[in-house]
Amino acid sequence: MxxxxxxxxxxxxxxxxxxxxxxxxxxxxxxxxxxxxxxxxxxxxxxxxxxxxxxxxxxxxxxxxxxxxxxxxxxxxxxxxxxxxxxxxxxxHQCLLSNSPLDKINKVYSHPQGLGQTQEWLSAHLPEARRISVKSTAQAAEQASQEIGAAAICSEICSELYGLDIVARDIEHGVAxxxxxxxxxTSSDAPTGNDHTLLRFTVDHRQPGALCDGLKIFKDHGLNLFKIDSRPSGLRPWHYVFFLECSGHANSEKVQLAVKDLNQYCLDVAILGSFPNERTDGDC
Amino acid sequence: MxxxxxxxxxxxxxxxxxxxxxxxxxxxxxxxxxxxxxxxxxxxxxxxxxxxxxxxxxxxxxxxxxxxxxxxxxxxxxxxxxxxxxxxxxxxHQCLLSNSPLDKINKVYSHPQGLGQTQEWLSAHLPEARRISVKSTAQAAEQASQEIGAAAICSEICSELYGLDIVARDIEHGVAxxxxxxxxxTSSDAPTGNDHTLLRFTVDHRQPGALCDGLKIFKDHGLNLFKIDSRPSGLRPWHYVFFLECSGHANSEKVQLAVKDLNQYCLDVAILGSFPNERTDGDC
CATH class of the missing domain: 3.40.190.10 (Periplasmic binding protein-like II)
Structure with missing residues (x-):
């Protein structure tokens, strides 16, 4: 691509x-x-x-x-x-940018992910500062540049773009x-031979055990699973949309048969796309 | 209990x-x-x-x-x-509480869940107001009561507790x-005959297909799955902790055998507890 x-x-x-x-x-x-x-x-x-x-x-x-x-x-x-x-x-790498020194910072702007990735550092160094969610880390920098006592968690590059000092570097919690x-x-590329497919499905809540049956299908078809997420479906309480990443391309027979079988247990199955696997590590 | x-x-x-x-x-x-x-x-x-x-x-x-x-x-x-x-x-039911009228509100405090449950209402009625995450909805009310132009998303009861007016009621997005x-x-109760068990596990990333194999075990032992969540394990990137809620009590043979089998594919399996099922609806 x-x-x-x-x-x-x-x-x-x-x-x-x-x-x-x-x-x-x-x-x-x-x-x-x-x-x-x-x-x-x-x-x-x-x-x-x-x-x-x-x-x-x-x-x-x-x-x-x-x-x-x-x-x-x-x-x-x-x-x-x-x-x-x-x-x-x-x-x-997350930085704390501000035009105020650390001991004068009373509010910190970032995207929720920026605040989440640095929560341990913030609790240790700015326990009293308010954490304010905005739409992006660069919007956070823009906002922080306009207020005294405000800081942003964002990339180092925002220091130059928005005229802010680097108060602290590499404040993210996780290694790597x-x-x-x-x-x-609007379309997917052809298979490369090492692809992953992202699927979305909602199980049929009227069938007991439908989630178990649905997940078993991937094993039956020799597809590996790499990631599962769930979010409320919005259809009824405690009914979820599952996001599932498996090996294979949507054009392959294996994935097509798995999706066909999955439909038996689901209200809705959608292929969100297939893409070349860019990672070299193993299963999750 | x-x-x-x-x-x-x-x-x-x-x-x-x-x-x-x-x-x-x-x-x-x-x-x-x-x-x-x-x-x-x-x-x-x-x-x-x-x-x-x-x-x-x-x-x-x-x-x-x-x-x-x-x-x-x-x-x-x-x-x-x-x-x-x-x-x-x-x-x-989420309310918007403030001592300022709606058109003077420029910041909204709440727990991230309060902000998330009302994001559609906020985008429609207070698109320019800053959304500020705090530790709880009641802390949000306390904070809003001390500032002009500030509001809190919290329960109606906080109106009386923190001396705030109810600007809008029932602003949550979802039905019910x-x-x-x-x-x-520090311990679990004895089985009631209709229990759920919450498990936590990290799959062995060195075994290809371990997640598939692990999930299949529940079907093999006749246990239903109700909920799956995943979070980064913190051990290595793209390695997850899975949270899984299944039917049965941890003291039952079915769950004990399933956990034993699950250990074959996992670095770590823990039973977080078993509890009586309080819901009457079906599977997820």
Missing amino acids: SASIALQKDVSIAYLGPPGTFSHQAVYQRFGDSVVYVPQKQITDVFEAVEKGRATYGIVPYENSTFGSVVETLDYLIKANVKVRSETYLTV NTTRFLIIG | SASIALQKDVSIAYLGPPGTFSHQAVYQRFGDSVVYVPQKQITDVFEAVEKGRATYGIVPYENSTFGSVVETLDYLIKANVKVRSETYLTV NTTRFLIIG
Whole structure:
């Protein structure tokens, strides 16, 4: 996918802006200057930009190795009309930026993931400061640059972009803190021989044991599972949408048979897309 | 459990305070005046109060029917040294409380769950207001009562407790918005014949397909699955802790055999507790 994108000058990518977010850096790391960057105000706008044809592709944060899945992305994937085409990984170092010294900081802005990845550092060094969720880490920097006593948790690059001092570096909790992004479009690429497929399903609550039966299907068809997430379905309390990442491509017979079998136990099954596996480590 | 607690005057329950939180209301709905209430500043303190013997039991929010699992509770359950003894459900109606009129409100305090359950209302009615995460909904009310232009998303009861006007009622998004709480202690009760068991496990990443093999065990032993959650294990990137709720009691042969089999594919398996099923609906 990246090769074909690089050859097309009019390809655009929607991302969570403003400039300086980790999404922005993930686009740059993957595509450099070969694409048009289209910043969006929030993650849901990235999906809508692709759905409505305002951008060729979009990039959304999917999960972080320290603080887990990005709920806003999962919740939009319940209704999204896009295909996941690709994945990309970015090493994330969080900084505390401010124009006030540490002992004068009384509020900290960031995206919920930025606050989550640094919660141990914040509890140790700024236990009394208010933690304020905003739509992106770069928006946090913009906000912090306008207020005395305010700081942002964001990337180092925001220091220059928004005129803020670096008060502390590498304040994330996890070792090798990494964010995994999904690149979304309106179609999937052909199989490469080492692909993963992301599925979404809601089990039929009228069938006792349907979740067990549904999960067993992947074993029956020789597909490995790498990740499971669940979110409320919104249909009825304690009824969930499951997100499941398995080995194989949606065009393969194995995955197609598994989806067919899964439908027996589900109200709804959707293939969110297949993409080349970019990781070299094993199972989860 | 509730009957035995009601007979003991010196039984104490740690909960997420200050007074007026939904945790507080859940304790009152379940136990009334028969126990001593021990408010805590954050969810992790509730676990610690039980672990260190400062309270007989604790109550923690586990999941909400609209906004899903409570990440802070899951993350503490990775290391917790407690047993889940019981579950309880509370219908949750969120209010917007403030001493400023709606068009003067520029910041909104709440617990992340309060902000999540009302995000659609906030986007429609207060799109420009800052959303500020605090440790509990009642702490949000306390904070809002001290600032002009500030509001809290919390229960109606906080209006009286913290001297705030009710600006809007029932602003939660989901139909029948309900929070499920777990009651934790240092041991589990005996089987009742209709119990659920909460397990935690990390699969052995060196065995390809270990997650598939592990999940299949529940089907093999005739146990139903009701809920699956995952969180980063903290051991290595893209390695997860899974939380799994199944039918049966930890003392039953079925669950014991399933746990024994599960150990073959896992680095670690722990039974977090067994408790009477309080729900009458079916599978997830």
